[in-house]
Amino acid sequence: MIDEKIDSLSNKLIEDTQKVLQINSVVKYNESGTRFGIGVTKALNTVLSIAEEMGFKAVNLDNYIGYVEYGEGEDYVAVLGHLDVVPEGNDWIYPPYGAEIHDGKIYARGALDDKGPMMAALYGLKALKDSGLKTTKRVRIIFGLDEENGTDLDMDYYKRLEKLPVAGFTPDAEFPIIFAEKGxxxxxxxxxxxxxxxxxxxxxxxxxxxxxxxxxxxxxxxxxxxxxxxxxxxxxxxxxxxxxxxxxxxxxxxxxxxxxxxxxxxxxxxxxxxxxxxxxxxxxxxxxxxxxxxxxxxxxxxxxxxxxxxxxxxxxxxxxxxxxxxxxxxxxxxxxxxxxxxxxxxxxxxxxxxxxxxxxxxxxxxxxxxxxxxxxTPLHCDKDSELIKALQNVYKEQVGKEATLIAIGGGTYAKCMPNIVAFGPIFPGKPDLDHQANEYIEIEDLIMCAKIYGNAIYELAK
Known part of the structure; x- marks a missing residue:
């Protein structure tokens, strides 16, 4: 049911992803009185506005971080990601904030890291909501704003104000599943x-x-x-x-x-x-x-x-x-x-x-x-944990291949909270274009990510 909903929402997913990618959200601390810069703040408010139109509760925590919430229950599961991007650099063949589509690919800074995947997660939650499937836990998609500088100012602020999730993932690395992240x-x-x-x-x-x-x-x-x-x-x-x-x-x-x-x-x-x-x-x-x-x-x-x-x-x-x-x-x-x-x-x-x-x-x-x-500090998750097993099952069902576990040198929000691992968005064999010129996400992969993330959210929250 979630997959069918994603297919029906695919055009809107592409359109809203382009809208967010067209915002230059490189962090500029204290720019015009903002925490992380005008562009970063605009990106957050744009995403929260899209979520409100979907019927979700959307919260901006003092322009440090924001979240979208769905469902009921004492505990919640979370998807953690970020809307800030690294500087665009040089040698782009298409405008880095144009979000132009060429040969089935959306070109933009942040297409893979991490705006595209976060929009896929938001639409995965939208598909879960529209499907009418019941959950016993709340779901939050948490939109960080200062990940690329490695300061964790956004997540530290969130943790001071909010209860932590019981489990979750961050769509900010590679598929299948990242069980270890270097220090x-x-x-x-x-x-x-x-x-x-x-x-x-x-x-x-x-x-x-x-x-x-x-x-x-x-x-x-x-x-x-x-x-x-x-x-x-x-x-x-x-x-x-x-x-x-x-x-x-x-x-x-x-x-x-x-x-x-x-x-x-x-x-x-x-x-x-x-x-x-x-x-x-x-x-x-x-x-x-x-x-x-x-x-x-x-x-x-x-x-x-x-x-x-x-x-x-x-x-x-x-x-x-x-x-x-x-x-x-x-x-x-x-x-x-x-x-x-x-x-x-x-x-x-x-x-x-x-x-x-x-x-x-x-x-x-x-x-x-x-x-x-x-x-x-490094992250090293138990390979036999319930979280790992649940995500492995979802990946195998969606992709038709075993979800092997891999280690990376990249650092993600998984290190910020317990029982969180990195999960996608780069599929095996696809290029890792994070922080490079001509960063893009294939539209087919964006839609597949939405399906994987929607089913993963349901698996963790049901």
Whole structure:
């Protein structure tokens, strides 16, 4: 019955998903008096308005977070997701907030992460409501607004005000089911330096937008460099990294380097091409013994193109969740202050201190400054839990395949509340376009997600 209702609602699902995707909801703290920005607030109010038109109770908790509720009962099950998105970045073939449909795909930032799946969950609940099926628990779809920054300000606010769900899922990862999520550490390494690399003066370096994105662009402004020597270095680095680097001569003896890499999610940095690393490899080849040269060498050599953290002494792996991943997401240098922001995903059987100890030793030895920005502990769910079994049954019934359990490096809202796991929306064999240019969700997958989520909600709430 839920599947039939979804089919009848599919056109409206597509239309409302486009409406939400057309809102730029990158977080901008305290913009015009809002918690997380005008766009984020607009996205929440738009979704809540759609839900009210469906006949649901819709609540905005002081623009920190919102929820939609259905049914009766003392306990409730929940779907947790978010409406904020990472910055759009570069190299889109269609407007990142156009939500245009091409070849059966909706292109937009947030199509997969996480607006599209959350709209699928809302329509899954709508189908459950319209079907007349009875539940013994309430259902809430909770719309977070600050997930991409990893601060949990939204979920912390919710937990202070509301009773927690007894079970649920977040549609913010992959299918079949995520039973383990690596721990996440985000930190800055800073230094005060000179601006010399040998005889070359470095005016500035700037690259990256977010710690949890592989930076697809970085640029550096130099003065006093031998242009022909620089071209030879660039050719070598391009061959090694596969990253295009453009070099232009400007006025006042200045040269601008622009590297165009490939963005990817910070949990899978091996799938991207880090533009910051490419620029630092070029600069490192200029040599020198200055404080700046030492820091550039740290980025180019100690981090470099390796994404396991081996040269920093943090490489580690375990059987449940695999290897640690290291992503350098942001670098900035203003001629005096240099800073990098890194995002590390570590295996579930290891601890925060296992990662921090070798990094702190390196930082202390080099007299750099270390600042921890955020930490999320690992998640490791019992494979035989009732929640896992229920979602496995729904997935098998809907897709016709066994629901194997997988571990990821990505961090989701599943870590915020007990008895929650990540469940979709990316189907096996489909590309993971989270945080990448040209993010899209296939319309067929959007509709299938609505069916899976509607049946999963019913299974947990009945």
């Amino acid at each position: 996440i550490l985000t930190f800055d390494i800073k230094a005060i330096t000179d601006n010399k690399l040998g005889n070359v003066e470095v005016i500035s370096i700037s690259g990256g937008n977010k710690a949890n994105m592989v930076p697809d662009y970085c640029e550096a402004i130099l003065k006093g460099v031998d242009f022909n020597v620089l071209l030879g270095i660039i050719k070598s680095v391009e061959a090694e990294t596969g990253i295009k680097i453009i070099c232009t001569e400007e006025a006042q003896d200045q040269v601008i380097l622009k590297a165009h890499g490939l963005s990817a999610h910070g949990s899978t940095p091996e799938l991207g091409k880090n533009a910051i690393i490419a620029i630092c490899m070029v600069l490192n080849a200029l040599g020198g013994t200055s404080k700046l040269a030492e820091y550039i060498n740290f980025v180019a050599e100690k981090i470099g193109t390796d994404t396991t953290g081996e040269k920093l002494g943090v490489a580690m792996t375990d059987k449940p969740s695999g290897a640690l991943s290291y992503n350098l997401g942001i670098l900035s240098f203003d001629g005096e202050n240099i800073s990098t922001t890194s995002n590390v995903r570590y295996p579930v059987t290891y601890s925060r201190e296992d990662v921090l100890e070798p990094i702190r030793q390196f930082v202390d030895f080099n007299e750099y400054e270390f600042e921890e920005i955020n930490h999320c």
